[in-house]
Amino acid sequence: MSVSRKTRDTLAFWGFVGPFLIGLAVFAYLPMGWSVYLSFFDARNTVTPSVFVGLDNYAHMLTDGPFLASLGTFSVFALAIVPLTFVLSLALAVGVHQLRFARAFFRSVFFLPFACSYVVASLVWKTSLFSGVRYGLANTVLGLFGADPVAWTGTVDPPLYWIVLVTARLWLQLGFYMILFLAALQRIPGRLYEAAWLDGAKPGWQVFRHITLPQLRATSVAVLLLNLINAYQAFDEFYNIMGDSRGYPPFARPPLVYLYYTSLGSGGQDLGRGSAGAVLLALLIALVTLVQGRLFRFDRGALS
Amino acid sequence: MNGAVVKAVLRWTALIVAAALFLLPFYLLLRNGLASRAEITAPDWTLWPRQVHWENFARLFSLEDVPFARSLLNSAVVATLQTLGLLVICSLAGYGFARIPYRHSKTVFYAVLATLMIPTSVTFVPSFVVVSSLGWLSDLRGLVIPGLFSAFSVFLFRQYFLDFPRELEEAGRVDGLTRWGVFRRIVVPNSRGFFAAIAVISVIGSWNAFLWPLIIAQSPDSWTVQVALSGLLTSQNPQLNLLFLAAAVSILPIVLLFAFLQRYLVRGVTESGLKG
Numbered sequence: 001m002s003v004s005r006k007t008r009d010t011l012a013f014w015g016f017v018g019p020f021l022i023g024l025a026v027f028a029y030l031p032m033g034w035s036v037y038l039s040f041f042d043a044r045n046t047v048t049p050s051v052f053v054g055l056d057n058y059a060h061m062l063t064d065g066p067f068l069a070s071l072g073t074f075s076v077f078a079l080a081i082v083p084l085t086f087v088l089s090l091a092l093a094v095g096v097h098q099l100r101f102a103r104a105f106f107r108s109v110f111f112l113p114f115a116c117s118y119v120v121a122s123l124v125w126k127t128s129l130f131s132g133v134r135y136g137l138a139n140t141v142l143g144l145f146g147a148d149p150v151a152w153t154g155t156v157d158p159p160l161y162w163i164v165l166v167t168a169r170l171w172l173q174l175g176f177y178m179i180l181f182l183a184a185l186q187r188i189p190g191r192l193y194e195a196a197w198l199d200g201a202k203p204g205w206q207v208f209r210h211i212t213l214p215q216l217r218a219t220s221v222a223v224l225l226l227n228l229i230n231a232y233q234a235f236d237e238f239y240n241i242m243g244d245s246r247g248y249p250p251f252a253r254p255p256l257v258y259l260y261y262t263s264l265g266s267g268g269q270d271l272g273r274g275s276a277g278a279v280l281l282a283l284l285i286a287l288v289t290l291v292q293g294r295l296f297r298f299d300r301g302a303l304s
Numbered sequence: 305m306n307g308a309v310v311k312a313v314l315r316w317t318a319l320i321v322a323a324a325l326f327l328l329p330f331y332l333l334l335r336n337g338l339a340s341r342a343e344i345t346a347p348d349w350t351l352w353p354r355q356v357h358w359e360n361f362a363r364l365f366s367l368e369d370v371p372f373a374r375s376l377l378n379s380a381v382v383a384t385l386q387t388l389g390l391l392v393i394c395s396l397a398g399y400g401f402a403r404i405p406y407r408h409s410k411t412v413f414y415a416v417l418a419t420l421m422i423p424t425s426v427t428f429v430p431s432f433v434v435v436s437s438l439g440w441l442s443d444l445r446g447l448v449i450p451g452l453f454s455a456f457s458v459f460l461f462r463q464y465f466l467d468f469p470r471e472l473e474e475a476g477r478v479d480g481l482t483r484w485g486v487f488r489r490i491v492v493p494n495s496r497g498f499f500a501a502i503a504v505i506s507v508i509g510s511w512n513a514f515l516w517p518l519i520i521a522q523s524p525d526s527w528t529v530q531v532a533l534s535g536l537l538t539s540q541n542p543q544l545n546l547l548f549l550a551a552a553v554s555i556l557p558i559v560l561l562f563a564f565l566q567r568y569l570v571r572g573v574t575e576s577g578l579k580g
Contacts, residue, residue, distance in 0.1 A: 009405050012483045016400030017412065020393050023453030027431065028419045035430035047433045095319050108566065109323045112330070114573075115558040117512035119530045120551045123537050124329045127544055128336060128344070135345050137332075171329065176573060183574040222578055233425045236514040245540040256425060256515065263429045264519055274429040286421040 032282070035275040043272035057276035067277060069251075070258035077254060078231045080166045085227050086220070089174045093181030094208070107182065111175035118172060118236030125168045126153060126241045153241055161242065161252055168237050173230070177223050184219035188212065225292055232285060235260070255281050337549030344544045357545065364546045364553070369539075371524055372550060375532035378521070380557075382447045382528060383510040387503050389452040395499070398461025399487055403473070413462075419455045425515055432519050442523040451510065457502060460575055464498050465491070501572035504565050508558055529554045 034047075039057050041049035061067040096106050113121070129137045130152035139149040153161045188211075196211050197203070213220075235256040242252050248261060259281070263274020336344050338360060339353035365373050401413050424431070431450060440446030468491060476486040492499070517528040527535065533554060536547050562569065 010407075013400050013404040013406035013409065015484075016396045016404060016487075020397035020453055020458060021412070021416075023393065023449075024416065024419065024455065027434065027450045027453055028424075028427075028455070031427055031430035031434045032422070034433055035427065038430070038433070047437055092322065095315060095322075098315070099319075106319055106323060108562070109326050111566075111570075112559070112562060113326060115508065115562050116329075116555050117514065117530050117533075119512075119514055119533045119537070120333075120555055121329070123533065123547060123551050124332055126537070127542070127547065128332050129329070131345070133345050135347055135349060140349065171326065175326075176577070179570055179573050180577045183578065219578065226577060229423060233423050235425065239514075239518075240534055240537055244538050256428070259429060260515075260519075264432065271429065271433060275433075278427055278429045281426050282422045285423065285426060289421040 035278050037275075038271050039276035039279050041272050043270070043275070045269050045271075047271060049272065053272070057272045058280070060273060061276050061280060066253070066258055066262075067255075067280075070253050070255045073252060074232060074234070074254045076162070077165070077234060078228055080162060081169055081231050082224060082227050084166065084170060085173060085177055086224060088170065089177035089223070090181050090216075090220075092174060092178040093185055094212075096178070097182060097185045107178075110178055113171050114173070114175050116172060118168075119240055121168045121172050122237045122240035125164055125237075130164045156251060159252075164241055165237055165252075168241065169231075169234070173227075177227065180219055180223055181216065184216050185212070188215045225288075229285065229288070232281075333548050333552040333555070335548075336545060337552045339545050341543060341545050344548075360545055360549045364549050367546070369524070370532050370535055371527070372529075372532055372553075374525060375527045375529045376553070378444075378447075378526060379511055379529040381444065382517075383507050385444075385448045386451045386510045387506040389448065390454055390457060390506050391499055391503060393452050394454055394457035394502075395461050395492070396487075397458045399465050399491065401458070401462045402465035402468075404483065416455050416458060420459065428515060428519065431516075435520060440520070442521055442526040444526070446520040447517060447526070447528065451513075451516075456576070457506075460502065461498075464495070464575075468495070497568065497571070498575075500565065500568040501575060504561060504569045505572035505576060507561065508569075511558055 038047070038049065040052060040054060042051040042053050042056075043049035092110050096103055096110070099106060131137070131139070132149070132151040132154060133139070134143075134149045136149070136152075138152065142148070142150065150160060152164050155161065192211050192215070193207065196207050201207050201210065233256060234254045238252065238254055238257050239248070239260070242249055248257070253261070255277075259274055259277045262277065263269055263271055335352060338356045338358070340355070340357055343350070343353055397416075401409060401416075435441065435446045435450060438446070440449070472490055472494060473486050476490040481489060512530065513528070514530045514534065517531050518534065521527050521531055524535075533547075533550055536542055536550060
């Protein structure tokens with residue numbers, strides 16, 4: 001008797017999907033579970049703790065300043081990077097899209113920084129462009145106007161280090177979002193513009209505002225959310241620009257940087273608090289994703 | 305002069321200025337990488353080093369506390385293994401979800417999607433705990449294996465395979481191929497472009513990754529190139545010219561990818577950026 005078709009399909013399904021699911025269990029579900037477990041224990045320098053502390057780690061995170069401060073740092077960063085990235089990447093996309101020649105050249109130039117890592121960008125920004133020495137590039141430019149050199153990454157009041165951090169990320173990611181906008185611009189049917197022209201809409205801002213922007217709506221939402229979620233995970237440029245051989249300053253610590261120094265830093269590993277922090281951050285971002293999912297469904301419902 | 309001309313001039317000026325700003329860091333990498341240490345912060349700054357210091361290469365590759373050549377090799381091995389492994393594992397899973405009828409397929413798929421709500425970097429502490437318990441610190445396995453199981457790649461593969469022409473697969477079934485045979489001999493060969501797009505994105509992501517290698521690759525012998533660069537950068541009194549040269553060398557492989565595979569890269573970016 002041969003095995004039924006259905007059984008064979010079931011076996012095939014697990015054959016195809018199984019290897020991935022095993023990996024997902026070990027490297028996604030297990031860590032999250034373990035993290036929740038550790039977050040209820042005093043887990044300093046151990047992964048198999050024995051002192052149950054209940055919600056103490058959470059209470060500590062939520063009442064102690066640094067964790068909340070890290071969320072504040074993220075908010076400031078997001079408030080700067082999200083709108084700037086949106087406007088500038090859209091501007092680049094529109095600029096490149098309108099070109100009749102040299103379009104591929106400009107597209108490649110703006111996209112090229114995507115090849116670089118955050119470490120490479122940090123290096124150029126920290127030791128050359130915004131180097132605090134008299135002859136760093138930004139200081140040289142300031143010098144042309146007779147201004148004194150500025151310690152860019154070391155100035156807290158006003159927080160000039162934000163200029164360094166934000167421009168580095170802009171350089172790295174604008175091209176990526178420009179590519180997304182370009183793809184969307186190319187999909188806008190030409191007849192919409194013809195119709196607008198027949199209706200007497202002035203080319204330029206009016207057409208952009210009433211034809212182009214509404215057609216870019218789905219892409220715009222995707223760009224904003226992707227950008228926000230990426231900013232939430234910012235680590236590389238903060239670690240490399242703000243940190244040095246003496247360590248990391250007590251300010252300008254976004255969530256992942258804070259978690260890194262709490263749970264794995266040289267001052268002793270506190271995996272209990274680190275895990276509690278990870279759980280809180282995960283819940284927060286999951287909430288954002290869920291709300292976004294709802295908004296999307298709501299969108300579709302409204303359109304149909 | 306009429307308005308259209310003014311507008312065109314303004315637009316071109318803006319684009320050219322922007323392009324110059326975008327290229328400036330690349331120029332600095334080369335200029336400073338080939339300069340002497342003093343020239344980088346000298347008051348009389350020259351556009352190009354007065355004398356090109358080729359010996360910087362030799363010095364970079366013979367640094368004592370940072371094994372730079374080794375770190376390049378490590379990154380190449382990690383990027384290659386991770387990309388190949390990810391393509392196999394995630395394409396199989398994506399195909400299974402897209403095409404193989406199974407009663408609980410939807411439920412399982414939702415369990416996979418649920419993990420997408422939380423970016424992997426947010427859970428680096430617990431992942432570190434798991435990997436260190438496996439004894440994979442400062443070990444190739446710790447760098448490569450956790451990155452093979454990308455729920456997002458499975459999602460992208462599934463979307464792609466849902467649109468794959470069924471007639472092609474049915475022709476294969478008629479010829480007596482098994483599901484595995486159909487996948488290997490018909491689906492994969494006809495999806496080269498999509499596989500290439502995912503591969504390019506994966507290579508770049510792996511090569512440029514920093515946080516995970518930073519916590520896993522603890523002994524200098526296991527450093528990836530990004531960890532080595534960061535080590536140079538955050539060291540006491542770094543040798544700036546070697547630092548810039550190291551960065552220039554580190555981006556070379558990815559810039560080559562850009563030059564020759566940009567078509568796939570753009571496809572990968574739009575697929576992953578907009579479907580997500």
